[in-house]
Amino acid sequence: MNAIETHGLIKHFGKRTAVDGLTMSVPEGSITGFIGPNGAGKTTTLRLLLGLVRPDAGSATVLGHSLTEFERYLPRVGALVEAPAVYPGLSGRTNLEVLARLGGHPRSRVGEVLETVELSDRARDRAGTYSLGMKQRLGVAMALLPDPELLILDEPANGLDPLGIIGMRGMLRLLRGQGKTILLSSHLLGELEHVADWLVMLHEGKSVYCGTARELLSQRVELVIEPEDDLQRELVTRITNAAGHAVTTEEGALRIACPAGFDKALDRQARETGVTNLTIRVEQPSLEQLFLALVKGQRP
Amino acid sequence: MTSVIRAFGSEVLKFRRWSVLAGTGAMVLVSTFIAYLTFHQIASGATGKEMTGLIEAFRTPQGLVAVIGQARSVIIAIALIMVAANLASEWTLGTLRNLLVLQPHRLRWLAGKMLALVLFVLLSMLLTLVVSGAFILILAPGQGIRTEAWTSADGLGIFVEFLGNEALCLVGISALGMLVAVLTRSVVTAVGVGLAYILVLEGIIAVVAPEVSQWFPGRVFNTIVGATVPMVGPTPLQGYPAALGAALLWIVGLVVVSAIVFPRQDVKA
Ligand SMILES: Nc1ncnc2c1ncn2[C@@H]1O[C@H](COP(=O)(O)OP(=O)(O)OP(=O)(O)O)[C@@H](O)[C@H]1O
Ligand SMILES: [Mg+2]
Numbered sequence: 001m002n003a004i005e006t007h008g009l010i011k012h013f014g015k016r017t018a019v020d021g022l023t024m025s026v027p028e029g030s031i032t033g034f035i036g037p038n039g040a041g042k043t044t045t046l047r048l049l050l051g052l053v054r055p056d057a058g059s060a061t062v063l064g065h066s067l068t069e070f071e072r073y074l075p076r077v078g079a080l081v082e083a084p085a086v087y088p089g090l091s092g093r094t095n096l097e098v099l100a101r102l103g104g105h106p107r108s109r110v111g112e113v114l115e116t117v118e119l120s121d122r123a124r125d126r127a128g129t130y131s132l133g134m135k136q137r138l139g140v141a142m143a144l145l146p147d148p149e150l151l152i153l154d155e156p157a158n159g160l161d162p163l164g165i166i167g168m169r170g171m172l173r174l175l176r177g178q179g180k181t182i183l184l185s186s187h188l189l190g191e192l193e194h195v196a197d198w199l200v201m202l203h204e205g206k207s208v209y210c211g212t213a214r215e216l217l218s219q220r221v222e223l224v225i226e227p228e229d230d231l232q233r234e235l236v237t238r239i240t241n242a243a244g245h246a247v248t249t250e251e252g253a254l255r256i257a258c259p260a261g262f263d264k265a266l267d268r269q270a271r272e273t274g275v276t277n278l279t280i281r282v283e284q285p286s287l288e289q290l291f292l293a294l295v296k297g298q299r300p
Numbered sequence: 301m302t303s304v305i306r307a308f309g310s311e312v313l314k315f316r317r318w319s320v321l322a323g324t325g326a327m328v329l330v331s332t333f334i335a336y337l338t339f340h341q342i343a344s345g346a347t348g349k350e351m352t353g354l355i356e357a358f359r360t361p362q363g364l365v366a367v368i369g370q371a372r373s374v375i376i377a378i379a380l381i382m383v384a385a386n387l388a389s390e391w392t393l394g395t396l397r398n399l400l401v402l403q404p405h406r407l408r409w410l411a412g413k414m415l416a417l418v419l420f421v422l423l424s425m426l427l428t429l430v431v432s433g434a435f436i437l438i439l440a441p442g443q444g445i446r447t448e449a450w451t452s453a454d455g456l457g458i459f460v461e462f463l464g465n466e467a468l469c470l471v472g473i474s475a476l477g478m479l480v481a482v483l484t485r486s487v488v489t490a491v492g493v494g495l496a497y498i499l500v501l502e503g504i505i506a507v508v509a510p511e512v513s514q515w516f517p518g519r520v521f522n523t524i525v526g527a528t529v530p531m532v533g534p535t536p537l538q539g540y541p542a543a544l545g546a547a548l549l550w551i552v553g554l555v556v557v558s559a560i561v562f563p564r565q566d567v568k569a
Contacts, residue, residue, distance in 0.1 A: 013568075050401050052567040074404040081401075085394030085569075089317035102310035102409070103402035104302070142398055 002061075003028045003150050003181040004049065009058035011044055011205075018044040020205030021058065026183055026198065031176050033192035033213065034185040036202030037295055042185045043082055045202070046154055050079055063150055075103075078148030080156055084139025088128025092119055092138050095127050096145060103146055113141040116171065132159035140168075151175060151182045157191060169195055189287040193217070199287075201294055208294045213287075220293075222285035223256040223263050225278065232275060239269045246296035257285050257293030307403060307412020315420060319389075323382040324424040330378075331371035332432040338370045339436050343443040357531050361455035364447075365462045368432040369532030372466070372525065375428060379421045379470050380494050383477030386417060388490035391481075391569040406563045410478075418474045422467055429463065458529065465525040472521035472547055473498075475554035482558050485569065514538055517550040 004026035011019040019041045026032045036042050047053045049062055051070030060067040063076055086095050096110040114120045117137040122130070127138060136159045143151060157165050165188075172182055172195050186192055192199070192213075199216055201209040209216060227233040236254055237247050243265070245258045256262070263280045270278045285293075314320065341351065342358050357366045390396040403409040440447045449455055477494055484490040498518040506513040513519050514537045524547050526533035527540040536543035 047397075047567070050397075051404055052397055052400060054564075054566060071404045074401055077401065079397075079401050081397050082394070085396075085398055087314060087317065087393065087395060089319055090314065094313055094316065098310050098313045099398060099402050101313060102306055102399060104306050146402065 001028045002026060003030075004060065004062050004183065006045075006049075006060040007058055009045070009048060009060055010056045011041075011048060011053060012056050013044075017205055019048065019055075022202070022205060022207055024200045024207045024210045026181060026200070028181050029176065029179055030198040031172055031182045031184060031196050032198040032200060033196030034183055034200050034202070035187070035189065035192065035291060040202040041205040042202055043154055044205075046079070046081055046152055046183075046185065049152065050074065050077070050081065052081070073150075075146065076149040077152065078143040078146050078150075079152040079154075080139045080143040081152070081154050083158070084135050084142065086127040086130075086135060086138055088126065090127060091124050092127050092130065092134075092141075093123040095138060096141060099142055099145055105145055105147075109145060109147070113144045116144060117141045118167065133161055133164055136160060137164070149180055151180055153182065154185045155187065156184065157186060157188055165191060189291055193287045201291065203295050216290060217285070217287065219259060220257060220285055220290055221260045221263070222283045222289050223254075223258065223266070224281040224283055225254045225256070226252065227254060228277065232278065235270060235273060235275060236266070236278070239266055246293050248292060248296070255289065257289050303403060303405060303408040304412045304415070307409045308416045309412075310399075311413045311416035315416075320382075320386065320420075323378055324420075324427065327375055327378045327424050327428045328431050330374050331368070331428045332435050334371040334374065335368045335432040335436055336439070338367050339439060342367075343440075343445055354531050357529075359446075359449060361449045361452055362458055362529050362531065364433055364436060364450035364455060365458055365529045366531035367436055368429055369462065369525075369529060371428075371432070372522075372532050375425055375466075376469065376473055376522065377495065377499070379425070379473050380477050380498060381491050382421055382424070383417055383474045384481045384490040384494045385487050387413070387478055387481035388484060388487045391485040391567075392487045394569045396567055396569050400567060407559055410558070410562055414474070414478055418471055421470050421474055425466060425470055426463070429466075433459075461528045462525065462532075465528050468544075468547060469521040469525050472517060472551050472554075475551045475558075476517055476521075479554045479558045479561075482562050482565075485565075510537065514543075515546055517547075517554070520547040520550060 002025045007023050009019050009022040022045060034042055044053065048055050049060065051074060055067065063073040065073040093110060093114065096113065097107065100107060100110050114123050117140050119134060119137045119141060122134060127135065130138065136156065140153065140156050143153060157168055160168060175182060184196065196213045199209060199211065199213045200207060225236055227236060233254065240247050240256050243262065245256055245262065248255045263282055267278060267280060342355055354366055357363055390399065399409060400406060437447055480494045481490045484493055502513060502516050502518040505516065506519065520536070520543045523534050523536035524540065524543050526535040527543065
């Protein structure tokens with residue numbers, strides 16, 4: 001079962017297309033990493049799923065209900081969208097009580113979520129006096145308030161200290177253990193590698209990868225080539241680009257993120273043009289390198 | 301219905317902010333000060349031409365209302381700012397996205413919030429009139445002014461009638477503030493547009509084409525109060541019943557347009 005499914009979702013803002021025919025899925029009970037460069041359309045997609053903005057085309061289902069009936073599924077969803085929005089003149093606790101009253105959640109829940117995000121000792125202070133990370137914690141507490149089945153978090157680790165990030169990791173795993181689904185947009189790819197079991201990668205409003213994190217990480221390799229001269233460098237770049245993969249240069253070495261097996265094809269094609277002394281090292285890529293490759297590979 | 305009550309309760313919690321309480325404070329202080337100045341001028345025997353009506357009314361049962369009602373335009377302006385800024389701040393702060401995920405029925409949220417806001421504005425107005433009225437009543441004997449006419453059954457009747465019309469006026473102003481906030485979605489723009497409309501635009505039209513402007517919302521909300529006590533504002537050219545009907549129609553219209561626009565808007569805040 002999928003907690004979220006979208007089909008050809010489109011959203012324009014004036015002439016700009018923020019989400020451009022997005023088809024993706026988020027399996028129930030997963031921690032799904034939602035990644036993509038700035039402006040890829042992640043936040044807009046989350047707003048669409050939350051009924052805050054209307055799609056221009058396409059459809060989606062969330063927790064078994066169509067996007068158009070967002071009143072039906074939103075009571076089971078908790079969300080932090082973009083930077084946390086708080087009333088600076090109210091205490092952290094009152095900020096949560098405002099939302100608890102609106103959603104009809106018991107007051108005791110406010111104390112619980114404050115404990116979860118470790119903000120209890122500052123809960124009586126005005127939210128306007130909070131540090132960046134403390135505001136972020138308050139935002140996460142707001143998302144947790146309804147004890148949601150589906151938790152949508154937009155860059156929740158923004159501004160958190162290392163301890164906070166580790167705490168967040170533990171919290172997300174705990175919630176997944178309780179059977180909840182978490183859709184997590186983040187630029188901290190190293191962090192996502194730790195927790196995500198499903199990945200959706202967005203580029204210019206489209207999905208460039210939607211599948212298990214393990215598959216992406218294991219079916220892909222990174223080739224490292226140290227060319228001996230410019231001729232080799234050009235040759236490798238040409239063959240790789242022709243195959244639709246991107247080449248990045250790091251300290252003189254060429255790095256290519258590609259499906260496993262491309263090293264053989266590259267070597268064969270190089271030999272065909274008479275280059276026999278190419279040394280290709282195959283490495284296990286990080287999510288960050290895959291991200292760069294997928295995103296750059298999309299550009300002609 | 302429960303969700304409207306929840307939205308109301310949630311809104312009440314937000315009154316604990318200085319930015320909200322400052323509106324009430326300003327209303328009470330400025331109105332009392334203006335009432336005091338007016339009272340002082342009359343009590344010390346001022347005789348301006350524009351004051352004659354006021355001086356005549358001063359010793360009648362209308363006297364107290366005529367004095368404390370001098371700050372009416374300030375009350376209207378502050379009420380408009382309070383409603384428009386408060387509602388628009390949900391967009392400016394971005395808090396609207398939190399609220400609408402918890403209460404996706406947007407109109408239920410808006411209804412609960414506006415009920416709380418209107419109640420708050422009316423209580424602020426009541427507090428203002430009570431404070432400035434009490435202040436004048438306390439000052440009067442010291443200046444040798446007799447207050448029996450003001451506190452007579454007649455005087456109290458006029459006060460209550462004034463209060464009723466003033467409440468309706470502020471309900472109308474709140475509806476106007478709501479629509480302006482929903483359309484502008486920003487505190488600064490909402491306050492600017494709201495004040496510019498009511499103070500400048502309607503003012504200009506009132507000078508060039510009074511027979512048209514007498515039907516405009518800001519004008520009818522204002523003149524229904526002037527109908528009770530002519531000293532406190534313009535009187536309705538079209539007569540009280542017609543002005544009252546127009547005021548009620550405007551309130552319905554402003555609410556209906558807000559209720560059509562708001563649920564269809566993209567929340568990009
Ligand atoms: N309210 C808006 N008005 C106009 N354009 C918008 C609006 N919101 C988003 N956009 C545009 O839509 C595109 C996608 O924006 P979005 O905020 O969804 O990106 P994102 O993936 O969340 O980026 P980031 O990683 O920087 O948060 C961008 O080009 C952005 O400029
Ligand atoms: Mg974003």
